[in-house]
Amino acid sequence: MTGTAAIVGTGFVGRAWAIAFARAGWRARMWDADPSVPEAARGLIGELLPELAKNGLLGDASPADVAARLEPCRELETALDGVDWVQESAPERVEVKQALFRDLDRLAPDSAVIGSSTSSIRPSLFTGDLPGRRRCLVVHPINPPYLIPATELVPAPWTAPETVERAREVMLAIGQSPIAMARELDCFVVNRLQGALLEEAFRLVDDGFCGAEDVDRALRDGLALRWSLIGPFETIDLNAPRGIRDYVARYEGMYAGIHEDQKRRVDWSGPVMDRIETERRARLPESAIPDRIRWRDRRLMALMAHMRKARTELGD
Numbered sequence: 001m002t003g004t005a006a007i008v009g010t011g012f013v014g015r016a017w018a019i020a021f022a023r024a025g026w027r028a029r030m031w032d033a034d035p036s037v038p039e040a041a042r043g044l045i046g047e048l049l050p051e052l053a054k055n056g057l058l059g060d061a062s063p064a065d066v067a068a069r070l071e072p073c074r075e076l077e078t079a080l081d082g083v084d085w086v087q088e089s090a091p092e093r094v095e096v097k098q099a100l101f102r103d104l105d106r107l108a109p110d111s112a113v114i115g116s117s118t119s120s121i122r123p124s125l126f127t128g129d130l131p132g133r134r135r136c137l138v139v140h141p142i143n144p145p146y147l148i149p150a151t152e153l154v155p156a157p158w159t160a161p162e163t164v165e166r167a168r169e170v171m172l173a174i175g176q177s178p179i180a181m182a183r184e185l186d187c188f189v190v191n192r193l194q195g196a197l198l199e200e201a202f203r204l205v206d207d208g209f210c211g212a213e214d215v216d217r218a219l220r221d222g223l224a225l226r227w228s229l230i231g232p233f234e235t236i237d238l239n240a241p242r243g244i245r246d247y248v249a250r251y252e253g254m255y256a257g258i259h260e261d262q263k264r265r266v267d268w269s270g271p272v273m274d275r276i277e278t279e280r281r282a283r284l285p286e287s288a289i290p291d292r293i294r295w296r297d298r299r300l301m302a303l304m305a306h307m308r309k310a311r312t313e314l315g316d
């Protein structure tokens with residue numbers, strides 16, 4: 001399945017969506033409130049495409065094929081004309097989303113799904129008064145979506161089930177891994193899980209049980225190795241001879257015992273921040289952060305290339 005997507009707001013996330021759609025054969029129109037941004041975005045994407053191709057992450061397409069599907073637009077009307085999908089990726093402020101969704105709903109064809117990349121705002125807060133609110137939902141990527149497939153689909157109370165189903169089909173068609181929520185909730189699924197983990201990480205360091213690097217090791221050299229293949233439920237299903245119920249029978253008491261401690265909130269920006277920041281800056285000076293980001297993205301590409309190959313060869 002291919003079609004035309006309008007990417008509205010072409011900063012970090014919008015650019016990444018443009019790659020995800022265009023790589024899958026979709027035309028990606030790009031519009032931004034700042035008229036210089038879509039053309040600049042096309043340039044930045046052009047620089048990235050050879051690296052993606054080198055890692056086998058453009059499928060059958062060449063960098064030139066993908067680049068030819070990108071269409072920077074100067075007018076929002078032109079960008080939305082006849083599209084099948086709209087992906088809003090403007091700044092994370094509810095009043096921006098409210099104003100923009102009024103225009104998107106007015107200008108996009110009735111048949112188009114309108115998704116928002118918002119990381120935390122419930123869709124009911126910016127779609128409620130729209131005539132076309134049935135075709136609106138949150139489609140939240142983990143940045144960058146062309147490397148990380150998980151994508152949260154979050155309906156407002158009035159989003160039509162067909163809209164969610166269509167969104168699921170489109171996300172699967174472009175190679176994403178949709179998480180379709182039954183109803184909306186602040187911060188959705190991924191950031192709630194990440195928030196729970198960060199809260200415990202800050203607490204461990206704040207209470208002086210271990211340092212920041214120890215927490216990073218626990219994840220990087222421990223849990224995350226398994227989690228890059230299987231999630232936490234599958235992990236515990238495989239960690240007891242008779243599966244998940246057996247695991248819970250054996251270990252629920254252990255986790256219940258620490259639950260009381262875990263309810264105490266830690267002030268992330270309090271004294272613990274000095275300790276964590278001092279440790280981080282000793283390992284990575286602030287001036288080295290951009291290089292480290294580029295390193296991370298290159299390694300992530302290589303990892304995704306490996307995982308795609310492994311899935312094809314070994315089955316999923």
Ligand SMILES: NC(=O)c1ccc[n+]([C@@H]2O[C@H](COP(=O)([O-])OP(=O)(O)OC[C@H]3O[C@@H](n4cnc5c(N)ncnc54)[C@H](O)[C@@H]3O)[C@@H](O)[C@H]2O)c1
Pocket residue numbers: 008009010011012013014031032033034037088089090091092093096100117118119120140141142143
């Ligand atoms: N950065 C992330 O890791 C991440 C991950 C997932 C989702 N998101 C979400 O994606 C959205 C965009 O975030 P980002 O990191 O790409 O921000 P960004 O600042 O990089 O890009 C935002 C773009 O929107 C443009 N813009 C401003 N007002 C606009 C308007 N009214 N209409 C259209 N475009 C407008 C800006 O010119 C800019 O190019 C936010 O809702 C954010 O929460 C971000």
